[in-house]
Amino acid sequence: MDQPSVTVVGAGIVGVCSALWLQRAGFAVTLVDSGGIGEGASFGNAGNISPGAVVPYLIPGIWKEAPGWLLDPEGPLAVRPGYFLKALPWLTQAVRSAGEEAALRTSRAMHALHSGTLEAYAELTRGTPVADLIELSGQLYVSEKPGAAQGSALAQRMRAQFGVEAVALDWMEVRELEPCLAPIFKSGLLLPKNGRTKNPHQLVTGLAGIAQRDGARVLRGKVEGFRTEGGAVRGLIIEGRAHPVQRVVIAAGAASRELAAQLGCRLPLEAERGYHITIADPGVMPRMPVTHTDAKFACAPMNVGLRLAGTAEFGGLHAEPDWRRTEVLKRQAQRMFPGVRLDSVSVWSGNRPSLPDGVPVLGRAPAADNAWFAFGNSHFGMSAGPVMGKLAAELVAGRPSSADVAAFSPLRFGA
Numbered sequence: 486m487d488q489p490s491v492t493v494v495g496a497g498i499v500g501v502c503s504a505l506w507l508q509r510a511g512f513a514v515t516l517v518d519s520g521g522i523g524e525g526a527s528f529g530n531a532g533n534i535s536p537g538a539v540v541p542y543l544i545p546g547i548w549k550e551a552p553g554w555l556l557d558p559e560g561p562l563a564v565r566p567g568y569f570l571k572a573l574p575w576l577t578q579a580v581r582s583a584g585e586e587a588a589l590r591t592s593r594a595m596h597a598l599h600s601g602t603l604e605a606y607a608e609l610t611r612g613t614p615v616a617d618l619i620e621l622s623g624q625l626y627v628s629e630k631p632g633a634a635q636g637s638a639l640a641q642r643m644r645a646q647f648g649v650e651a652v653a654l655d656w657m658e659v660r661e662l663e664p665c666l667a668p669i670f671k672s673g674l675l676l677p678k679n680g681r682t683k684n685p686h687q688l689v690t691g692l693a694g695i696a697q698r699d700g701a702r703v704l705r706g707k708v709e710g711f712r713t714e715g716g717a718v719r720g721l722i723i724e725g726r727a728h729p730v731q732r733v734v735i736a737a738g739a740a741s742r743e744l745a746a747q748l749g750c751r752l753p754l755e756a757e758r759g760y761h762i763t764i765a766d767p768g769v770m771p772r773m774p775v776t777h778t779d780a781k782f783a784c785a786p787m788n789v790g791l792r793l794a795g796t797a798e799f800g801g802l803h804a805e806p807d808w809r810r811t812e813v814l815k816r817q818a819q820r821m822f823p824g825v826r827l828d829s830v831s832v833w834s835g836n837r838p839s840l841p842d843g844v845p846v847l848g849r850a851p852a853a854d855n856a857w858f859a860f861g862n863s864h865f866g867m868s869a870g871p872v873m874g875k876l877a878a879e880l881v882a883g884r885p886s887s888a889d890v891a892a893f894s895p896l897r898f899g900a
């Protein structure tokens with residue numbers, strides 16, 4: 486009998502991890518991407534792999550700070566002038582998700598996706614050089630205000646509820662841990678059980694290499710739509726031609742909205758643009774990822790240099806990047822790392838796939854029995870990817886889920 490097959494649309498961290506777990510569940514897999522493997526949001530993120538990420542961005546208090554961020558041209562949040570009305574429904578829903586009860590629900594969903602991330606990566610990479618790209622490094626969060634790096638009482642309660650190890654540090658302990666930081670930080674929080682990848686792009690291409698070694702086909706082309714028949718997807722339309730499929734997983738990151746709409750689900754998915762600078766020869770390097778909690782950006786030691794990554798900018802999926810944002814990151818680098826050399830800087834921008842409740846979508850497409858959605862991991866896709874992929878494979882295979890997936894229902898916003 487022929488091996489059953491699945492076509493995964495999108496070769497970012499979520500699509501590639503889904504492909505690997507689908508192979509383990511016995512499927513032949515084809516990965517389709519309009520660009521190169523791992524060249525979407527998964528290319529240039531900060532590489533934090535965070536089993537302890539249980540504190541949502543949308544949390545009580547954020548809407549007191551947000552107006553100030555929006556008014557500050559160097560602030561971490563921006564809405565392009567012509568996009569404000571388009572972003573308004575998303576922002577309004579996000580305000581609702583920042584209430585305590587909703588934030589606690591999001592926290593539970595984050596725990597379900599993130600807590601097993603390092604083990605899941607270990608399982609997918611075992612016995613290959615890709616495993617060396619992941620490290621249990623610890624992560625440091627710092628603030629220029631005394632006591633503030635720990636976050637609110639609710640944030641601390643969320644970490645305690647899920648047993649996330651977190652060590653509060655004073656300014657001296659921050660300096661001892663990361664002597665290359667400027668003496669401007671008054672408090673810190675060390676999460677010793679969190680980790681990092683040394684290079685997110687190499688990690689995704691390495692994982693895709695494992696899938697290809699095990700028989701996956703990779704096809705380059707933009708999926709424009711579907712040929713459906715009898716409530717099932719029979720073909721993908723790629724550059725005007727139909728490619729037959731048996732089953733489909735949509736893991737197209739921030740571009741998934743249009744594809745999901747064609748499969749019966751209008752989702753409020755937004756592209757939340759972020760930027761990075763990578764300094765090839767900075768002359769200074771923190772030992773572990775350091776997040777500036779006031780200015781909301783991450784500094785990550787990579788095998789290609791020191792990366793600073795951040796900004797949440799709403800301007801639509803196809804907006805041209807505003808490279809002035811990377812100038813802000815350069816100034817932040819100088820402020821944070823005295824003596825940093827900025828003569829070898831590359832810049833990048835990418836779109837986080839973000840839903841207004843901070844929870845991704847994982848489930849069957851309403852209009853097709855043989856299509857599933859797996860996207861929407863916003864700021865946490867590198868942490869969620871391997872568990873998202875595992876849960877997606879379980880859904881496709883019709884096996885019991887290893888975690889409760891009700892919170893991820895694509896129907897929670899209405900069909």
Ligand SMILES: Cc1cc2nc3c(=O)[nH]c(=O)nc-3n(C[C@H](O)[C@H](O)[C@H](O)COP(=O)(O)OP(=O)(O)OC[C@H]3O[C@@H](n4cnc5c(N)ncnc54)[C@H](O)[C@@H]3O)c2cc1C
Binds near residue numbers: 531709760
């Ligand atoms: C600045 C920044 C810093 C970040 N830092 C972190 C971090 O430290 N830790 C963390 O966990 N997360 C982080 N993230 C978030 C993380 O990068 C994303 O959540 C994750 O990469 C999303 O992965 P994905 O596979 O869903 O999407 P993507 O990586 O965007 O992949 C989607 C793929 O689908 C393809 N595609 C789209 N449309 C089509 C189509 N029609 N046909 C065929 N292919 C298509 C695209 O080409 C792309 O390759 C950060 C993000 C940014 C922007």
